[in-house]
Amino acid sequence: MIDTAYREYVGSPHVHSVYSDGSGSYRTIAAAANAAQLNFVIVTDHNVRPQGLEGYVGQTLMLSGEEVHNVRRDPQANHLLVYGAEHEMAPYSFGSTQTLIRAARERDGICYIAHPIERPSAIGTDLAAIPWTQWPPEGIHGLEIWNYMSEFKGLLWNKLVALVYAYRPEWGIRGPYRATLKLWDELLASGHKIAALGGADAHATSYRWGPFRRRVFPYEYLFRAVNTHILTKAPLTGDPVEDKALIYDALRAGRTWVGYDLPHSTRGFRCFARSGSAMAGPGEELRRLGAINLSVTLPTDGEIILRRDGKVIRRTTGTSMKYTSVEAGIYRVEAYRRFRGRKVAWIFASPIYAS
Ligand SMILES: [Zn+2]
Ligand SMILES: [Zn+2]
Numbered sequence: 001m002i003d004t005a006y007r008e009y010v011g012s013p014h015v016h017s018v019y020s021d022g023s024g025s026y027r028t029i030a031a032a033a034n035a036a037q038l039n040f041v042i043v044t045d046h047n048v049r050p051q052g053l054e055g056y057v058g059q060t061l062m063l064s065g066e067e068v069h070n071v072r073r074d075p076q077a078n079h080l081l082v083y084g085a086e087h088e089m090a091p092y093s094f095g096s097t098q099t100l101i102r103a104a105r106e107r108d109g110i111c112y113i114a115h116p117i118e119r120p121s122a123i124g125t126d127l128a129a130i131p132w133t134q135w136p137p138e139g140i141h142g143l144e145i146w147n148y149m150s151e152f153k154g155l156l157w158n159k160l161v162a163l164v165y166a167y168r169p170e171w172g173i174r175g176p177y178r179a180t181l182k183l184w185d186e187l188l189a190s191g192h193k194i195a196a197l198g199g200a201d202a203h204a205t206s207y208r209w210g211p212f213r214r215r216v217f218p219y220e221y222l223f224r225a226v227n228t229h230i231l232t233k234a235p236l237t238g239d240p241v242e243d244k245a246l247i248y249d250a251l252r253a254g255r256t257w258v259g260y261d262l263p264h265s266t267r268g269f270r271c272f273a274r275s276g277s278a279m280a281g282p283g284e285e286l287r288r289l290g291a292i293n294l295s296v297t298l299p300t301d302g303e304i305i306l307r308r309d310g311k312v313i314r315r316t317t318g319t320s321m322k323y324t325s326v327e328a329g330i331y332r333v334e335a336y337r338r339f340r341g342r343k344v345a346w347i348f349a350s351p352i353y354a355s
Helices: 026-035 097-106 148-155 159-167 178-189 219-223 240-253
Strands: 007-015 040-043 055-057 060-064 066-068 080-083 110-113 142-147 195-199 205-209 212-216 226-232 256-260 270-275 278-280 292-308 311-325 329-339 342-349 352-354
Touching: 007 080, 007 195, 007 219, 007 240, 026 040, 026 055, 026 060, 026 219, 060 240, 080 097, 097 110, 110 240, 142 148, 142 178, 142 256, 142 342, 148 159, 159 205, 159 212, 195 240, 195 256, 195 342, 226 240, 270 352, 278 352, 292 342
Parallel strands: 007 040, 040 060, 110 142, 142 195
Antiparallel strands: 007 226, 055 060, 066 080, 080 110, 195 226, 205 212, 226 256, 256 342, 270 278, 270 292, 292 311, 292 329, 329 342, 329 352
16 A cells, blocks of 8 residues: 655665775765765675665765675676675575575565676676576565666677767667566566666776776766665655665565666656555555556656556556556556657666556
């Protein structure tokens, strides 16, 4: 049941710091997040969860999650984002992925599969694809359907192209891979509840190509691009412990959407379904009492696509959509808009499960 007490907050849930292979300290990352007006950042360093660094810096709550994977595996695969386990999960990375997920869940961890499908870059062996290979995973909360730096890596098919996109990434970035969205719908069809996560995978690494030196990309730039918007059950209070619980509760329940905030902020997007006196939003279940009335509102013009069980059932252009149906199913909303002369992906909401 969604009610008007829900509040929207915006964050970046996949970020690397100097504790692994990122270039920035927590302080640097927090300053960038403040500039981009993010409400929260979850730093997810590779196989390490530093202690004692959580808390508010300005308006941004800095949290420590972890990106866990078996470093001995070659080639690399199966990166798992874990939030809220409050334990170092790296020791569990050497068994099966299912063992890791189970260990995280036993510690109340929230598990999202990072970059489930990746394309390699042709320009370097250190830019190989790192997909998820163990399907279907039991016990995950969701998929990182859109990973900005992962998509960027897949664009780099030669050094000249890499140089162009290093300066003009918005010419290349288009949206989640079709294969990832298909995979998401297949998992949903097989009975898994799967929420959508969008991450920057920010490292802010500097590269040199001959005379060119470029940070790809600064944290602040990435924090204005692909973010995860969440709906919390109460307003954030400024207390780091209470607010962390509210944020993790939303990620656990899957009350999320992925927003590409660069073309236009996706703050204010709303999507819900009513049936009789029942009401549900992204990530929630709706028990039908007769017809279902779906309502979608965009913060500005775009193309809205409504899917039921993976199939497009309505497509419209504008700032809103209404749709009535009597059918049970898994309803989810996507939105697209024009940016720099091209159509780009903009919003992907977690499903509403109507039974
Ligand atoms: Zn990764
Ligand atoms: Zn990462």
